[in-house]
Amino acid sequence: MKRGTLSPGSAQGSARLWSGFLSARVLVALALLGLHLAALALGQPVTARLLLASGAYLAATLALRSWPRSDNWPGTSAWPWLASIGVDLLAYTGLQLLQMQTQEPMSYTPLFGFAVLMAGVLGNRSVALGGAAAATLLLLALAWWTGWRGGTETTGAYLGAALTGTAYFIVAWLAHQLATRLLHEQHHARQSRIAAHTQAAISHMVMQHVSDGVLVLDPHGRVRLANPVALVLMDRKGDEPLPFPLAPDLRWRPLLQLAHQTCCELQSQAADVTITHEGQSPLVLRVRTWLTSTAQPGARDEQEQLCVMFLQDLREMEARLRTEKMAAMGRMSAAVAHEIRNPLAAIIQANELLAEDLSDPAQQRLSAMVAQNAERLARITEDVLDIARVHHQMGNASSRALVLDEAVQRIAADWQAAHPGTAVTLNLLARQAQVVFDPEHLRRVLVNLLDNAARYASTEADALQLITQGSVGRPATVQVWSDGAPLDRSVQQHLFEPFFSSESRSSGLGLYICRELCQRHGATLHYARRALELARGTVQGNAFTLTFRASSRPPDASSTLDAIVV
Template identity: 55%
Template sequence: MPPLSASTFASTMDAPFVRLWRGFLTGRVMVALALLVLQGAGQAINQTTEPAVLAVCVAYLVAAVMLRVLGRHRPPSPKTGPQWLPSIGVDLAAIVALQLLNAGTMNYTPLFGLPILMAAVLGTLTLALGTTAGVTLLLLGWAWWLGSGTAGDDAPRYLQSALTGTGYFIVSYLVHQLATRLAREQELAQQSQVAARVQTQVSALVIQNLTDGVLVVDESDVVRIANPAGLQLLGGTSLPELPFILASAAPWNPLVILARRTFRQEQPQTADVDLLHPGQSPTGLHVRTWLTSTREAARQTQTERLCVMFLHDLREMEARLRTEKLAAMGRMSAAVAHEIRNPLAAIVQANALLEEDLHDPAHKRLAHMVQQNADRLARIAEEVLDIARVQHQISHAPASTLPLDETVSQIWNDWQAQDPVQRRAVVMLEAGNPQVEFDTEHLRRVLVNLLDNALRYVGQEPDSLTVTTRTLPSGQTSLQVWSDGAPMDKSVERHLFEPFFSSESRSSGLGLYICRELCQRHGASISYQRLTRTTLRGEVGGNAFTVGFRRTTRPADAATLFDTIVV
């Protein structure tokens, strides 16, 4: 790394630079005051009067005090220039004046060290060496002045001035190098401090947004740091405030034991534990622990040992594993469904030909059962293969728009006309017929799937099923299908939109998954909520599936580029 210049020091280390500047200003005031006191005391003792010397001392003191008061907030630029005249320039002028006016044996040469140190510490190397060169020339000039008025050998005086100047050059260079090094070290320390602060902020942000729980525990079982997920996994009726003692609640004892074992063995630990809260179901956790440092390392670095605990919800881990298994089964099922379609078609055709020659009612019933189950197998195979078809359509479908209320009304009428007695609902189209980005056939598939699902669990009241469109003041347009069915189990709700997941043995579990895929293709969202609606019977709770659309101002256009999947 190249040496850091004093200009960089001044620009990047403002606070230390200002402190040094103020220190030199205060030192100048003290030197000026000491000169005035000593001159006054010396003249009083010797009973001599040297008003010029006293005047110089007073003027130097006034100049030093004024600069200390007026210039304490704005240190000069470290580069060579006239900004140094009120400080270094005044110092040199005052010392030269005192040396010239001095009638006694007092030597003011050591005072030249003050401006030289100021230039070396606060200025550039050029300023430091320039000031030292000026002082050396003044010393040589003083030696010549003394020699011009006396007879004798002048060599000792010139040699003394040269040696003094050489010493000043050495001191000036070394002091400047030392100041530069200190400034560089200070700059690196500040950079390290900023980097550490940024790293701390990033680490805190990452920990706060981790879905897995994180606890940082010390050797006294005190939880120093905990992210929201970690506090949530600890359970209980209320979340504790940091810091808190992990051993304060009996359900957390398995975590306390694991943390103490980590400190004792100084090795990472892994375990599955159950937190048993009174009146609640057990919370299964997969816990991993790490130690920040060993006992010996902590003693050498004088730091504290901490145990970092990562908490994973076993239910979520099992759900992810189950999803991966279901996805693999889905791929295999699609391949199997493709292979069984041809023999299934042969079975259906052979059964139809056989049924034409049957006359016994019992035989006809058996043939009808074969036909029904073959149709069921065909539907399941088609639903499994629908995933690949939908993915193909999603990737090739162009962007299109449609009038929401008009399209929902048409889809509802077509669906309701298939069974007017059973398919009853309250339809409230209140969106104002905005244009939304969605394909008509894709919206038909989504809405029909939601209506078919709701019809399985809907009550017998006329308002048990509700289809609603609305536009919020923010401009968000939505379509909602609400039914007064029973609440869903949490285990079912968590996996509603996963492929091949269904709470019914006769369902393939693909309907809601396809709905989600179609919504994502068009920038829309689909979600489930348990909502309470006001009906003729009063406040009734029910299951609501809501599709939030991305609104557009483009004119509606038809999108018929792809084949329609028959619902």
């Protein structure tokens, strides 16, 4: 492996090895100087040149150890460690030559192995073998110098140098292979750690934004992990520390039983469970479970098995499906209504022309029936097409801050003028409260609600009430109240659905359009049975309440309405 092509992770590993070798060289230099001083104290023949050489080698190792360098492996500037290997070989050779001159009973040839080891670990294959070759040549040169200077037989010295050099080659090769393998493993471990961190971050992000609730349970019924949707379903705070036990809460016993069944059968499970909350409607969840394990391969620790649960609120699922069906039905109905309008207009016109020539009373009654039912079909067709118009208006609508009492008073006056025989009582209590709404849309909502209320109200003078309320810190509301009979429960469940009506002559689109307009402006519309204190006593009635979103803008300020998906 070429050090110049190492990845950043491998380069950092090599840098740590280089730093370790620098520290080892300092320790070797300190040991040499300490041995020489100890030998001098014991009366051994240690010359000043030996002490000076040891001190110089220590100074060189300390200087290189304290040399400023980057944290990464200096692959593009390898001269520091290459020079250090050369300095070590020359220093050990010089010490050995000085030892020969003083007849000191100390051999420095084993230190050559340190330089060879450093070349094998830090360098590539050529540097490793080159270091071993240089050390071998220096040993052979020392053997020759010994024989030439002493005039003795040098065969044994040459053989010893050759054997030692062979060992250096083996050490250099093995050290290089081990270092290469170590750096490769470090690089692989670093890549695996990065991949694990990335996977954990992605999993956390997915769990935080997935629409289903996710629970991770251990065999003891403790929640090891839960995403925000699951915490909301469990009515728990998001900052609650994990893990927390699920067993003490008896409401969640069906989940514990399903987790236990999953662990016992070692296979995935799917079931619909009902969770009962005191004072609330039952929560029906569709639960799917999978069994996983955090134990290492071959481990038999069953407590490490975890049960992963996906929780889906069936009410939300049904609502999404119902919305999709209604959207598809609305598109189809609009297309059908558009196609019906032209032939229906031809039928109405032909019937009017035919009625001019009819004199028989029976035939005139039949013509009147045709005209009446044709007009009814025309109204239904216009209501269906009106949905598309309303959606277009909502997509291009802008709103401004309105003074609620003033806007409601104008709309009530216009409605009263169009219905002279019906009285509406105004209770304007909003006190200059401002609301964010499109004026024409507000008119459309209130007129529709007043029409419905007047249809079912009694003939009393106070049978129809229009009430506004608003105070600091609370959203403003406008309520249309009538003293009509209570709605059936079956009617209340489908009150704001399109094409639903309790009357055969109604298209069932009025309240649906009102709710769509309210949601578009961030408001809500709901129905409730409410009692009012009137002059004739306490009277129960039907109340449709429009609750506006808060606004702090002045009455004349205008802005583009925030986008709200309907």
